[in-house]
Amino acid sequence: MSALLFEGADWSFDTIQRIHDRVEEIALSELRLNVYPNQIEVITSEQMLDAYAASGMPIHYAHWSFGKRFVQHEGFYRKGYSDLAYELVINSSPCISYVMEGNSALMQTLVIAHAAFGHNHFFKNNKVFRDWTDAAGILDYLQYARNYIAQCEEAYGERHVERLLDAAHALMSYGVHRSARRRKTDFKTEQARAKQRRDHDERMYHELWETLPGGAPKSNLRTRGESLSAILELPQENILYFLEKTAPRLAPWQREILRIVRLMAQYFHPQRLTKVMNEGVATYVHYKIMNRLHESGNISDGAYFEFLASHTNVVFQPSFDDRRFSGINPYALGFSMMQDLERICVQPSAEDREWFPDIAGCNDPVPVLHDIWANYRDENFIAQFLSPRVMREWRLFQLIDDPAESSLKVEAIHDERGYRRIRRALAREYDVGHSDPQIEVAAVDLEGDRRLILHHTVRHGRLLASREASEVLAYLADLWGYPVLLREIDEHGRGMREHAAEPRIHHFDA
Amino acid sequence: MYVIDRRLNPSGKSLPNRQRFLRRAGAILREAVRNVSASRPIRDMGEGGTVIIPARGIDEPSFRTGREGVHGRVLPGNREFLEGDRIARPRSGGSGKGKGAGIGSGEGGGGEDEFKVALSADEFLSLFLEDLELPDLERRKLSQTESMGLRRAGFQRSGSPANLAVSRTMQNALSRRMALHRPKRGELEKLQLALRQCEEDGNDVGAKQLRLLIETHRQRSRAIPYIDPIDIRYRRYEPSPRPIAQAVMFCIMDVSGSMTEHMKDMAKRFFILLYVFLQRRYKQVELVFIRHTDEAKEVDEKTFFESRETGGTRVSSALEEALKIVGERYPVGDWNIYIAQASDGDNESGDNERTTGLMRDGLLPLCQYYAYLEVDEPHSDMPMSSLWKTYDNLAPGPAMRRVTLRQEIYPVFRELFRRRKQSLEAGQA
Numbered sequence: 038m039s040a041l042l043f044e045g046a047d048w049s050f051d052t053i054q055r056i057h058d059r060v061e062e063i064a065l066s067e068l069r070l071n072v073y074p075n076q077i078e079v080i081t082s083e084q085m086l087d088a089y090a091a092s093g094m095p096i097h098y099a100h101w102s103f104g105k106r107f108v109q110h111e112g113f114y115r116k117g118y119s120d121l122a123y124e125l126v127i128n129s130s131p132c133i134s135y136v137m138e139g140n141s142a143l144m145q146t147l148v149i150a151h152a153a154f155g156h157n158h159f160f161k162n163n164k165v166f167r168d169w170t171d172a173a174g175i176l177d178y179l180q181y182a183r184n185y186i187a188q189c190e191e192a193y194g195e196r197h198v199e200r201l202l203d204a205a206h207a208l209m210s211y212g213v214h215r216s217a218r219r220r221k222t223d224f225k226t227e228q229a230r231a232k233q234r235r236d237h238d239e240r241m242y243h244e245l246w247e248t249l250p251g252g253a254p255k256s257n258l259r260t261r262g263e264s265l266s267a268i269l270e271l272p273q274e275n276i277l278y279f280l281e282k283t284a285p286r287l288a289p290w291q292r293e294i295l296r297i298v299r300l301m302a303q304y305f306h307p308q309r310l311t312k313v314m315n316e317g318v319a320t321y322v323h324y325k326i327m328n329r330l331h332e333s334g335n336i337s338d339g340a341y342f343e344f345l346a347s348h349t350n351v352v353f354q355p356s357f358d359d360r361r362f363s364g365i366n367p368y369a370l371g372f373s374m375m376q377d378l379e380r381i382c383v384q385p386s387a388e389d390r391e392w393f394p395d396i397a398g399c400n401d402p403v404p405v406l407h408d409i410w411a412n413y414r415d416e417n418f419i420a421q422f423l424s425p426r427v428m429r430e431w432r433l434f435q436l437i438d439d440p441a442e443s444s445l446k447v448e449a450i451h452d453e454r455g456y457r458r459i460r461r462a463l464a465r466e467y468d469v470g471h472s473d474p475q476i477e478v479a480a481v482d483l484e485g486d487r488r489l490i491l492h493h494t495v496r497h498g499r500l501l502a503s504r505e506a507s508e509v510l511a512y513l514a515d516l517w518g519y520p521v522l523l524r525e526i527d528e529h530g531r532g533m534r535e536h537a538a539e540p541r542i543h544h545f546d547a
Numbered sequence: 548m549y550v551i552d553r554r555l556n557p558s559g560k561s562l563p564n565r566q567r568f569l570r571r572a573g574a575i576l577r578e579a580v581r582n583v584s585a586s587r588p589i590r591d592m593g594e595g596g597t598v599i600i601p602a603r604g605i606d607e608p609s610f611r612t613g614r615e616g617v618h619g620r621v622l623p624g625n626r627e628f629l630e631g632d633r634i635a636r637p638r639s640g641g642s643g644k645g646k647g648a649g650i651g652s653g654e655g656g657g658g659e660d661e662f663k664v665a666l667s668a669d670e671f672l673s674l675f676l677e678d679l680e681l682p683d684l685e686r687r688k689l690s691q692t693e694s695m696g697l698r699r700a701g702f703q704r705s706g707s708p709a710n711l712a713v714s715r716t717m718q719n720a721l722s723r724r725m726a727l728h729r730p731k732r733g734e735l736e737k738l739q740l741a742l743r744q745c746e747e748d749g750n751d752v753g754a755k756q757l758r759l760l761i762e763t764h765r766q767r768s769r770a771i772p773y774i775d776p777i778d779i780r781y782r783r784y785e786p787s788p789r790p791i792a793q794a795v796m797f798c799i800m801d802v803s804g805s806m807t808e809h810m811k812d813m814a815k816r817f818f819i820l821l822y823v824f825l826q827r828r829y830k831q832v833e834l835v836f837i838r839h840t841d842e843a844k845e846v847d848e849k850t851f852f853e854s855r856e857t858g859g860t861r862v863s864s865a866l867e868e869a870l871k872i873v874g875e876r877y878p879v880g881d882w883n884i885y886i887a888q889a890s891d892g893d894n895e896s897g898d899n900e901r902t903t904g905l906m907r908d909g910l911l912p913l914c915q916y917y918a919y920l921e922v923d924e925p926h927s928d929m930p931m932s933s934l935w936k937t938y939d940n941l942a943p944g945p946a947m948r949r950v951t952l953r954q955e956i957y958p959v960f961r962e963l964f965r966r967r968k969q970s971l972e973a974g975q976a
Contacts (some may be wrong), residue, residue, distance in 0.1 A: 050550050050552070054548070054550060054551050057548050057550075058548075061548070074548065075548045075549075076548070076549045076551065077548065077549070077550045077551070078550075078551045078552075078553045079550065079551070079552050079553060079554055080553045080554060080556075082556050083551060083558045084554070084556065084558055084560070086561070087558065087559075087561045088559040090561045090564065091560075091561070098831070099563055099566070099567065100564065100567075101564060101567035101568040101570070101571040102607055103561065103564040103570070103766075104561060104563075104565040104566065104567050104568030105568045105571075105572075105605060105662075106567060107561040107564060107565055107568075108568060108662075108664055108665075109662065111665070112597075112664070112665055112843060131549070135553075138554055149653055152712065180706055198934045199571075201565075203607075206607055207607065207608050208609075209609070211610070253600060314792030342945060354623055355624070356623060356626075357622035357623060357624045357625075358624065358626070364622075365621075365623065378943070384891060402958055430627040431623045432623060432626070433621055433622070433625065434618060434621070434622060434623075434625035434628055435620070435621050436619065436620050436621075436634070437617065437618075437619045438617065438619070438620075438636070439617045440615065440616070440617070440619045443560025443636070444633040444634055444635055444636055445633065445634045445635075445636055446632075446633060446634075447628045447629065447631060447632040447633075447634065448619065448630070449630055450625055450628055450629060450630050450632070451625065454630065459621055462619060462621050463621040466620070466621060473610075474611065474612050475609050476610055478667075493610075493614070496614045496616075497617040497618070497619075498616030498617055499612040499613070499615060499616030499617070499618070500612065500613055500615045500616060501610055501611065501612060501613060502611050502612065502613035502614075502905075503613065505606075505609065505610070505611055506608075506610055506611075507609040508608035509608045509609060509610055511607075521841055524685055
């Protein structure tokens with residue numbers, strides 16, 4: 038009896054079942070993965086394009102920007118500039134993986150190993166995902182969001198909803214609680230509570246909405262200011278949250294839409310934090326599984342070569358001066374690091390023992406890797422586990438561009454003096470809190486014209502791109518309903534630049 | 548694990564979003580379409596195509612750092628650099644400094660300065676012709692109800708079997724059966740079951756009663772048919788008037804020696820544009836080509852554009868020919884008539900009076916729209932031509948424009964057919 042799972046490129050649903058069962062066996066017993074139940078969906082390339090356009094989600098509310106993305110991908114795809122991804126996987130329970138009908142049997146095997154087990158394990162176990170996303174509830178919530186927004190379009194007009202969504206999308210990356218861990222969003226109760234919350238809010242007294250002149254003079258201004266800041270939870274880095282809770286002029290349905298956008302941003306946030314790890318885990322897992330399949334005679338030599346060819350493509354990293362270079366490939370970096378960690382556990386060098394005394398030579402990589410996969414995000418993963426050996430293999434170097442100087446400076450290279458500096462610098466690049474401009478709501482001028490004041494803490498003189506910033510600010514002013522001022526302040530508290538915006542009258546009035 | 552086949556799910560989920568995007572990008576797209584159409588061969592007007600629009604108008608802004616400040620970047624592939632080396636700053640281009648001394652720092656937003664949109668033929672034309680309208684379309688709409696068509700109009704009791712309205716018939720049958728209490732099959736079966744039970748139990752009295760009951764049920768069933776002829780209905784159709792959806796377009800061109808190839812090319816572009824435009828408004832558009840020197844002739848399209856003749860210029864001959872053809876083949880009640888005339892403006896001096904008369908009393912009252920296009924060589928500074936003066940004196944006269952450059956055709960065409968404005972002004976005049 039042949040142990041081959043399939044012959045040739047053709048596959049049927051039985052083949053997929055067989056492949057899945059065998060892959061599962063390896064994943065659970067050898068790699069000891071812990072995954073959500075799998076759901077594998079076979080789709081056409083057309084449907085893959087649809088899914089692309091909707092940020093990979095099977096359901097999404099309607100907005101022109103998704104159409105734009107669709108047109109863009111479609112154009113590239115039809116012209117042959119880019120291939121579609123072979124797979125797409127959704128952080129949900131059950132974990133949905135899309136496979137394309139045009140894939141060969143080997144590609145389906147690879148996709149199942151990569152997405153249905155690699156990504157799936159990461160989604161289920163990594164701390165950021167566990168803290169921030171509710172895999173079981175996401176699909177229901179998306180359905181709710183789509184219906185709610187469709188209802189709003191019907192009730193208040195498509196244009197009004199569109200303008201609101203435009204504004205909310207512009208602030209989407211400021212719709213996330215970054216630093217402090219908050220209560221995990223539970224999408225199920227979220228829906229049930231939505232209405233209740235609106236009703237409650239409408240009844241609530243809010244200092245900001247008070248229009249009557251104050252009775253007795255309040256105690257001194259300072260304490261009043263402080264208590265206000267406390268009520269408004271200032272300073273607040275989550276701008277969308279702040280607007281949803283306190284913007285004086287928004288209607289309840291508008292608040293609810295802001296909330297929907299904010300929760301979507303929050304849902305996608307962990308994926309931004311773990312690009313390298315997520316792809317690294319999935320690539321490492323598929324590599325292990327495919328090799329095991331080949332060793333145990335489940336796939337033919339020919340199929341194995343097909344695998345190697347596409348695996349090599351996936352982890353290809355061009356050099357900085359290569360025309361194909363477009364930044365560091367997260368698949369490549371993640372895979373290198375995972376492989377390297379395995380090597381450190383099994384065959385450590387003296388250098389590894391010095392750099393990683395805790396894990397070097399422990400001989401059992403699986404629990405070590407599981408622990409790392411569960412508890413780290415890109416930033417601290419790189420900061421702690423990028424080994425000198427990987428830096429040497431990659432020939433990493435750090436370049437500094439200071440406009441005050443006439444040329445670029447090579448700050449560090451892969452040598453004894455440079456390892457730690459390069460590692461720190463690279464980790465910084467993956468720290469979203471560091472790479473995104475740091476902007477927060479600083480104050481509301483309640484004594485004057487209710488102006489909203491935001492601060493951008495400028496680091497290394499990196500000011501905001503002015504034109505774009507003023508567009509976003511205009512949206513922000515529309516949402517707030519009163520003037521908005523954005524101050525760019527450097528590390529020493531000196532003001533560097535200011536942007537101001539006035540609300541466009543009736544921009545959101547239904 | 549489940550494997551689900553989604554391939555048969557309806558595709559085109561992104562279509563509504565795509566349309567929203569096209570609407571959103573409307574103004575920019577329209578401009579791009581017009582730029583493209585100015586440069587493409589006129590025969591391709593009716594096809595779709597790819598247009599490139601600047602990403603600027605449809606971008607989604609977010610807070611991003613700009614070029615200022617110190618940027619650092621870790622890159623792979625160092626070959627010869629040592630710590631402290633200085634590298635000349637690459638020429639600032641798409642991948643130069645500013646995006647973080649390196650290339651991919653703005654992964655999400657970088658590098659998309661323009662945006663390609665593939666449009667279908669229909670989308671292309673509707674963008675191109677958007678906010679254009681046929682003038683005076685309403686004027687004749689009411690009287691244009693000569694032809695008749697069939698329209699669904701309820702049900703009737705008799706008709707041909709092909710028109711049997713099955714669901715309505717069954718609906719009637721059901722309500723009749725319910726009204727007359729026709730026993731249902733289930734009831735009968737229940738009684739028979741009960742009867743068998745009684746027989747087994749030896750309950751003779753009960754059995755006898757049940758048999759009687761069953762018998763009456765059977766009788767009722769027989770007496771009340773499942774479907775009765777009175778239930779049957781047929782779909783009814785009724786003739787109804789339909790507006791005329793046909794138009795004829797007269798192309799009149801001066802082909803005398805003074806018309807150069809360049810002038811003819813411009814005239815041709817104008818005619819084709821008008822044709823494309825009419826085709827989108829009417830189910831059927833017929834074309835009539837009349838060319839003239841000092842006498843006019845109806846010709847086919849090829850001859851119209853290609854052959855050349857010598858002779859004087861008498862515009863009235865072409866107008867007479869047009870009037871004759873309308874009289875013979877295109878009764879005004881049945882056809883919407885459009886006339887487009889192209890000429891370099893020469894006319895024999897003795898002919899102008901006759902031309903005025905033919906226009907005022909003959910053609911202008913007949914047609915929906917009369918467009919006069921005066922073509923000329925570029926940079927020529929001719930004083931107003933005799934024909935232009937003649938037409939100008941008519942009130943209300945034809946719509947008139949003068950073009951000397953190929954690129955002007957589109958703007959002129961758009962101007963002539965711009966929505967509303969013109970007909971409003973004409974109404975006030």
